[in-house]
Amino acid sequence: MNLTLKIWRQPSPDDPGKMVKYHVKDVSPDMSFLEMLDVLNEGLILAGDDPVAFDHDCREGICGMCGMVINGVPHGEQKATTTCQLHMRHFEDGAVVTIEPWRAAPFPVIKDLVVDRSSFDRIIQAGGFVSVPAGAAPDAHAVPVPKDDADDAFDAATCIGCGACVAACPNGSASLFTAAKITHLGSLPQGQPERASRAKAMVERMDLEGFGGCTNTGECTAVCPKGISLDAIARMNADFLRASR
Amino acid sequence: MTAIIERGAATAPVAQSEPPRRRPGFFGSSNGQKAVMAVTGAVLVLFLAGHMVGNLKTFAGAEAFNGYAAWLREVGYPLLPKRGLLTLVEVVLLAAIVLHIWSAVALARRARAARPVKYAARRKSQAGGYVVHVMRWGGLTVALFVAYHLLDLTFGVANPAGGAASPYQRMVEGFAPGRWYVTVFYAVAVVMVGLHLRHGLWSAFQTLGLARGRRGLQGAAGLLSAVLVLGFLSVPFAIMIGAVK
Ligand code: HEM
Numbered sequence: 001m002n003l004t005l006k007i008w009r010q011p012s013p014d015d016p017g018k019m020v021k022y023h024v025k026d027v028s029p030d031m032s033f034l035e036m037l038d039v040l041n042e043g044l045i046l047a048g049d050d051p052v053a054f055d056h057d058c059r060e061g062i063c064g065m066c067g068m069v070i071n072g073v074p075h076g077e078q079k080a081t082t083t084c085q086l087h088m089r090h091f092e093d094g095a096v097v098t099i100e101p102w103r104a105a106p107f108p109v110i111k112d113l114v115v116d117r118s119s120f121d122r123i124i125q126a127g128g129f130v131s132v133p134a135g136a137a138p139d140a141h142a143v144p145v146p147k148d149d150a151d152d153a154f155d156a157a158t159c160i161g162c163g164a165c166v167a168a169c170p171n172g173s174a175s176l177f178t179a180a181k182i183t184h185l186g187s188l189p190q191g192q193p194e195r196a197s198r199a200k201a202m203v204e205r206m207d208l209e210g211f212g213g214c215t216n217t218g219e220c221t222a223v224c225p226k227g228i229s230l231d232a233i234a235r236m237n238a239d240f241l242r243a244s245r
Numbered sequence: 246m247t248a249i250i251e252r253g254a255a256t257a258p259v260a261q262s263e264p265p266r267r268r269p270g271f272f273g274s275s276n277g278q279k280a281v282m283a284v285t286g287a288v289l290v291l292f293l294a295g296h297m298v299g300n301l302k303t304f305a306g307a308e309a310f311n312g313y314a315a316w317l318r319e320v321g322y323p324l325l326p327k328r329g330l331l332t333l334v335e336v337v338l339l340a341a342i343v344l345h346i347w348s349a350v351a352l353a354r355r356a357r358a359a360r361p362v363k364y365a366a367r368r369k370s371q372a373g374g375y376v377v378h379v380m381r382w383g384g385l386t387v388a389l390f391v392a393y394h395l396l397d398l399t400f401g402v403a404n405p406a407g408g409a410a411s412p413y414q415r416m417v418e419g420f421a422p423g424r425w426y427v428t429v430f431y432a433v434a435v436v437m438v439g440l441h442l443r444h445g446l447w448s449a450f451q452t453l454g455l456a457r458g459r460r461g462l463q464g465a466a467g468l469l470s471a472v473l474v475l476g477f478l479s480v481p482f483a484i485m486i487g488a489v490k
C-alpha cells in the first residue's frame with residue numbers, strides 16, 4: 001500500500017517546526033506503524049535527508065516509549081493499542097495520515113515526534129513510591145492482600161507512562177497517569193502509611209509541572225493503551241480530599 | 246577472562262524536582278478547584294430541584310401558586326425575620342454561582358496554558374461525549390439566561406405584567422401565547438442546563454471521589470437531568486398553548 005504522511009518536523013527544542021508531507025510506497029499491511037516509519041526513514045537517509053526522530057524501545061507494547069498522535073488520536077484510533085502495536089492493515093491504501101508529537105507544555109518537543117516526558121518522572125519522585133525497609137525480599141504471603149485490592153493495584157500498575165492520556169486530554173491534564181500510580185500503590189497494604197501524603201504531593205507536583213486540571217471528559221481512558229479506568233481518578237480525588245482535610 | 250563493556254547509564258538522568266517555591270494550597274490546586282466546582286454545582290442542582298417542584302404549583306391554580314410564593318417569604322416566621330430564609334438562600338446561591346464560575350475560569354486558564362501548541366489534525370472525541378465539550382460555552386449560556394430570567398420573573402423589569410403584579414400573573418403573561426419567542430428562548434436555555442447536568446451530575450461525584458465502581462451513576466445523571474428539563478418546560482409550554490391561563 002502507498003500512503004501520504006504529514007509529519008511534524010522540528011529540528012530542535014528552540015527551532016520552529018512545521019508539518020511536512022512525505023510519500024511512502026510499498027508498505028506491507030503486516031507492518032507496524034513504526035516499521036512503516038522505518039521504511040520512510042531508510043528512504044530519507046538514502047536521499048541524504050534527516051530521518052524523522054521518534055521514540056520507541058520494546059516495540060511490543062510494554063515499555064511506554066513510543067507514542068504519536070495519529071490523525072488526531074494518540075496511538076491512533078485502534079483501542080487499547082500502542083503505536084508500536086498498531087498495524088498498517090487498519091489504514092486504507094492511499095490514505096493521508098497526519099502524525100504529530102504529544103502536545104502539552106510539560107512535554108516540550110526535543111526533536112520531531114520526540115518529547116521530553118521527565119515531568120512524569122518528577123511526579124513519581126514527588127510520591128510515587130513506598131518507603132519500606134529494604135532487606136531480603138519478604139515471602140509473597142507475608143502480607144495478605146485481599147483479592148479485590150490486588151486486582152485494583154494490578155490494573156493500575158499496567159500503566160506504562162506513555163503520556164497518551166495527556167495528549168488526548170482537552171485540558172492537557174496528567175490526572176490518569178498520576179491517578180494510576182496513586183491507585184497502584186494506595187490499594188496495597190504496603191502503600192497505606194503514605195497514602196494521603198502521596199496523593200497530595202503528586203497532585204501538587206502535577207500542577208507545578210504545568211499540566212491542566214481534570215474535568216472528567218474521559219478522553220484519556222478512551223485512548224489509554226492499557227485501558228486504565230476513570231475509577232483511578234476517583235480514587236486520587238478521594239485520597240487528595242482526605243489529605244486536605 | 247570476562248570482558249567488561251562500558252555501556253553507560255540505562256536511562257537518561259532525570260532533572261531533579263526543585264521544591265515548590267510557594268505551596269499553592271487547596272484552592273490553588275487543580276483538584277481543589279475541581280472540588281469547589283463540584284460542591285457549588287451540587288448546591289445549584291439542589292436549588293434547581295426545589296425550584297422545579299415549586300413551579301409545578303402553577304398547575305394547582307393562581308391561588309396555590311401565589312400562596313406558595315408568599316410562603317417562601319414567610320418560612321420560619323416568627324422565629325426568623327420575614328424573608329429571612331429566602332435571603333439566606335439567595336446569598337448562598339449567589340456565592341455558589343460566583344465560586345462555580347471562578348473555578349470554571351481557573352480550570353479553563355490552566356487548560357489553555359497546558360497546551361500552547363494546538364494539534365494540526367482535527368481531534369475526534371474518543372470518549373464520544375459531545376456534552377462534556379460544551380460545558381464551558383453551555384455554562385456561559387446558562388449564566389446569560391439566569392440574568393434574563395431574574396430580570397423577567399424576579400424583578401419584573403423585562404416582564405409585561407411588571408414587578409408589582411402577582412407571581413402567577415407575571416408567569417402567565419411572561420409566557421403568554423403571543424410571546425412564544427420567550428418560551429423558545431427559555432426552552433433552549435433549560436435544555437442547555439440539562440446537557441450541562443447530564444455530564445455535571447456524574448462529574449461532581451467523580452470529582453469528590455464518590456463515583457468509583459458505581460456504573461449506574463451516568464445513567465442516573467441523565468435521568469435526573471431529563472426529569473428537571475421536562476419539569477421546567479412543562480409550565481411555560483402549558484401556558485404557551487393556552488392550557489394554563
Ligand atoms: C444552573 C446553574 C448551574 C448548575 C446547576 C451547574 C452545575 C454543575 C455541576 C454539578 C458540575 C460538575 C462539577 C464537576 O465537574 O465536578 C458543573 C461543572 C461545570 N460547570 Fe456548571 N452549573 C451551572 C452553571 C454554570 C455556569 C453559569 C457556568 C459557567 C460559566 C458553568 C460552568 C461549568 C464548567 C466549566 C464545569 C466543568 C465541566 C466539567 O467538569 O467538564 N456552570 N456544573
Ligand code: FES
Binds near residue numbers: 056058059060063
Ligand atoms: S515501543 Fe515499547 S510500548 Fe511501544
